[in-house]
Amino acid sequence: MKLGLISDIHGDFAALELAWAHLITMGVDRIACAGDVVGYGPFPDRVAAFLRERGIPSVRGNHDRWALERGPGAPCRFGGGTPSDETLGYLAGLPGDLAFELGGKVIVVVHGSPRSDMEFVGRDTHPPGVLDGYLEDIRCDVLVVGHTHRPMRYRGPSGGLVVNPGAVISAPVVETSRSFAVLDLEAGKVTHHRVEDGSPFDVEPWG
16 A cells, blocks of 8 residues: 655645646555645645545645635735635645554654644654654554655654655745655555656655
């Protein structure tokens, strides 16, 4: 079983469509998104509709939450497109976290960290002991995070994984890795790929 992982699309419809096409070609069984559907990019409505129509579950990122807090018709203060009422309704229905089972593994998806959609999971702030604590506390085999726009992978001593697929957005309005990830649940292997051509690239493991 293969799980495709995307995050931080930020209204970049072209990048989302390209990442999705690569994942489908790679034969993933399911795709999940770690949030920030909107913000920065010009096409929040097209991105939201794409995720909804293809049944790709997503958590609510901080930019999604901010769009809801601004309300209908309010412009994005980060220069992105203004979400329609329909898109705001979609964002309002996104959960703060997702938990599901696939291939006999329990996967939990959040945006920032299990504690906050604004918390950056970084090497300095989240050493192995902290990540191991997350995996143990929420009783999952795989924890998926986003928010940093930087790909990462960590494997704990018990085999649990923490993965950040990086950011899908490719528009030059924000720092981004322009990447997505594939998790082979049977092999317990994570690969990161470039949005532009789907090619894999190395990500130094934590720990």
